[in-house]
Amino acid sequence: MLVAVVAATLMTAFLLRVLSTHAWDPMAFVLRTPPDLPAGQTWGVGYDGRFAFAIAANPWGSTADLDQPELRYQRILYPLAVKVLSLGNPKIVPWMLVAVNLGASFAAAAALAYLLAQRGVSPWLALVLILSLGFLLALRMDLLEPMALALSLWAWYALENRRLALGAVLLALGALAKEIAIVFTLSWVLAAWFGGRRRAALVVLVAAVLPFAAWLLAVRAWFGSSAEMLAKTHLGWVPFAGLRFLADSVSRGVVMIWVIAPAILFGYLAARDLVRGLREPRSADAWLVIGSAALISLLPQPSWVDPLAIIRFGLGLVAGVLLWSATYRPRLLPLATGLWALSGLLLFVIPRMV
Numbered sequence: 001m002l003v004a005v006v007a008a009t010l011m012t013a014f015l016l017r018v019l020s021t022h023a024w025d026p027m028a029f030v031l032r033t034p035p036d037l038p039a040g041q042t043w044g045v046g047y048d049g050r051f052a053f054a055i056a057a058n059p060w061g062s063t064a065d066l067d068q069p070e071l072r073y074q075r076i077l078y079p080l081a082v083k084v085l086s087l088g089n090p091k092i093v094p095w096m097l098v099a100v101n102l103g104a105s106f107a108a109a110a111a112l113a114y115l116l117a118q119r120g121v122s123p124w125l126a127l128v129l130i131l132s133l134g135f136l137l138a139l140r141m142d143l144l145e146p147m148a149l150a151l152s153l154w155a156w157y158a159l160e161n162r163r164l165a166l167g168a169v170l171l172a173l174g175a176l177a178k179e180i181a182i183v184f185t186l187s188w189v190l191a192a193w194f195g196g197r198r199r200a201a202l203v204v205l206v207a208a209v210l211p212f213a214a215w216l217l218a219v220r221a222w223f224g225s226s227a228e229m230l231a232k233t234h235l236g237w238v239p240f241a242g243l244r245f246l247a248d249s250v251s252r253g254v255v256m257i258w259v260i261a262p263a264i265l266f267g268y269l270a271a272r273d274l275v276r277g278l279r280e281p282r283s284a285d286a287w288l289v290i291g292s293a294a295l296i297s298l299l300p301q302p303s304w305v306d307p308l309a310i311i312r313f314g315l316g317l318v319a320g321v322l323l324w325s326a327t328y329r330p331r332l333l334p335l336a337t338g339l340w341a342l343s344g345l346l347l348f349v350i351p352r353m354v
Helices: 002-020 049-057 069-074 077-085 093-118 123-130 133-140 145-160 164-177 180-194 198-223 227-233 241-245 249-276 283-297 307-313 315-328 330-340 343-349
Strands: none
Touching (some): 002 093, 049 093, 077 093, 093 133, 093 145, 123 330, 133 343, 145 164, 164 198, 180 198, 249 315, 283 307
């Protein structure tokens, strides 16, 4: 619990720093589209937190502020939680977006710390995830990853402690926050299946995926499915083929160092460990690394246009590598720590971020 308190304290200091440099306006986290944006301009157009804000402020109203309503409503949990906690007061929504993600940071750090302690390593390694560039970006821009990760990690903890129903519910909620939670679900299901717990695997799979599938069908019936939506959700076939769509060498360098190279290296090593011990009790950790690396390699082309999106998709890999290393390769923990723990400092060199 102390690790989570320290994580929350660090994140609070970070948030206060951002507020202090933006006239204490919580809308600085939303990054809305400027009203005087020239036609045809593709940079400085805002970021995805504006969609969470729009839904939280008026979930059943106009979708004019949403680029793709079917995709934004698919990830309903974070804005819906903010809407409920704001008690119908729109003035509170910007503050509540920040507060909910701060609470999710505390929860994610606590869950990861408990999981690491169960594997016999220092729970303080949980700070590696919280201080990573992807996590700070999500916190800075009112994004969905902190909630999805917090729910997924607590689900992991519940499943490891044989609380299948709770774990399945948390995974289902995580998928409604963002689809990265599905990687956690499939990783645990595959580990349980090959470990001889096939009934448990099927129960968790159905219970965790069915609510997401039902909500997905409802959203599609409500909004339909555009060609752009299909392009953004259709995984590719050639690994890392989207790398060529990154516009500049700096973006390619950052993504290569902190996402692609770790995905290749750790994914390969985790696959080797999995082959040697498919029935190991904690083989789910290796599956999580492999699944996260596979997701990154096959991301749709539109995701590769935005380097920040790739970095955020790498958060599941960070969590997976920490857990897998603790179980299989403790000597890799210093490498993972050095790679990701200080990566958040890059945020301080991005103009107007901090």
